[in-house]
Each structure stands twice: as structure tokens, then as C-alpha cells.
Amino acid sequence: MRRFFLFLWISSLLLAACFISSSAGQVPKSDTYSLRLQGFVWNHSTLNVLVVTADNESWWNPAYLNVTLRAIGQWNDAIAAFAANNSDFSYLYSLSLQPTVSNVTLPGYDVYVNWTDSSLSNMTDEVGLSQITPNFRSTIINCTTTLSVHTNHGSPLDNLDMQNIALHELGHSLGLGHSNYTQDLMYSTYNIGNSGEDISTLDVYGVATLFGWETLNATSFYPVSSWLNVSSVSLSSTAYQGLPVTPENAPQMIDNNSVVQFLVLMFEILIHPEILAIVILFFGLLIIIALIPKRKRATTAKANL
Secondary structure (H helix, E strand, C coil), X not given: CHHHHHHHHHHHHHHHXXXXXXXXXXXXXXXXXXXXXXXXXXXXXXXXXXXXXXXCCCCCCXXXXXXXXXXXXXXXXXXXXXXXXXXXXXXXXXXXXXXXXXXCCCCCCCEEEEEECCCCCCCCCXXXXXXXXXXXCCEEEEEEEEEECECCCCCECCHHHXXXXXXXXXXXXXXXXXXXXXXXXXXXXXXXXXXXXXXXXXXXXHHHHHCHHHHCCHHHCCCHHHCCCCCEEECCCCCCCECCCCCCCCCCCCCCCHHHHHHHHHHHHHCCHHHHHHHHHHHHHHHHHHHHHHHHHHHHHHHHC
């Protein structure tokens, strides 16, 4: 009877692990996700970003600068990773956001990032806003991005929220609109208290489409509408997934506590179903190994009696 229950327990464990693994392997259909494009494009691929701090304001926190610089680095990492895995878009290697930090606004930059103490709307919790200035030929002249440090109700945004919102707004500054997928970085609304956001293959595919002029002759850039003849993009041959970033640019849930960082890292690893299945099998085998010797000892003792 004990053997039967042990066999039943092991079988259930294996079935559960297989179910978890098969669930992990089910990739959502990428063609159900789409991303709107704003229709305006940059005519150069090195975008100089001026990050304007508010050092003289009582509400200013240097962490705002740190998370925004990480968000810029996260975009650079994601774009490079997408180019490395998709040879058709290798021209994205030339695209980069180059940040400069200043406590005053200076002329001549492509993207300006600054902060405000209050919400950007009296009616809603609008905590990020990017305003693109294009010319009559649909070429972007510059973009001004404003990030709020408090919600409309006065609640402060933590570092993780700040980086997520900066990521979203930088996507707008590149020319992206909103995604129809609620879990995508470029979805139109954001829930305060979210975990770290990933830049998706859909997001960077949108960027690749906007910078598709890199493959054209210089005389083919205008009119923009002749080659940028779509208002939205969706994935077909590429799976929808988050793109990797370097550790220094990854969202930091806890900045100064190495123990908590380690525990968070372990938790993030274990929530991946395919890893969890392996862990379950490993501990299951340990339990089996621990049970077998005990049973042998019990059988031997009985025989000696």
C-alpha cells in the first residue's frame, strides 16, 4: 500500500511539473498585439537627451535622476539586443540615446527630460507627458518629456514607478504611440506599484519601423509617408517577449539592501514556471531519497524480530 501511495505521489508530481512546463511554453499569439505609431520620425539616429535636474527644489531627490538614466540605458540595451537577434534590423545598432545632465535647460538637444512636483492633470493621475514638435514634413524637431514625482492625490512615486514611467515616455519620444496589450510597456495606462517593466520586441519593432529610412537612399527620405505607410505595427515572425538589459540598467526594487536584492532575485527566478518545475522535481527527488533508506531500515528491523 505504501508503494502504491508513493507511486501515486510521484506520478502527481511529474504531471504537475509537465503541466507547468507546457503552460510556460505556450507563447501568446503575437499578431494579437499591435502598437500605434505617431507618424513622425527622426532624421538622425543619435538622439541627444538633456536631463534637466531640479536641484533647487525642496522636493527634488537625486534618485529621480538615477532611475531616468537607467531608463535611457534600458532602451539602448533593448534596441541593441533586438538588433543582435534580428539581422534584418541590424541598422538599429546606430540608434542610441545619449544623455547629458544639467541643472539648466540648454539649446540644441533632441529630447528634453524634466520633472514637476504635481500631477500633470487636475482631473486624472497623468504622471508623464511627452510633447513632440514636428515640422510640416513629419520630421521631429525635438521632444519635451515631463515626469511627475507625485500623483494627483499627492502620493509620491517610488523609484520603480519613476523608471517605468520614464521608459514609457521615452518610447513616445522615439515616435511610438500606444499598444493594445495591457501588459506592454506602451499601454496607455499604468498601475502605480507595478514591478519593473520590460521593453518588448513589439516596442522595438515599432522603433525599427520608424527608423526604416536607414535602409533607404538619402533622396528617398521625403516624403516620409512614402515609406512609413503604416499607422501601427504587429509582430508576425518574431515572438512577443521582453528584451534583456544589463544589470546596471535593470529596474532596482531595493537600491541599498543586498540581502533583499538577493531574495527578490530568487523570487523572480522561481516565478518562472519552467524553473519552478525543475525546483519541484529536485525537491521531490530529495524527498524520495530520504524516504527509501528509512523504509529499508524498518523492513530489516522487522525481519530481525
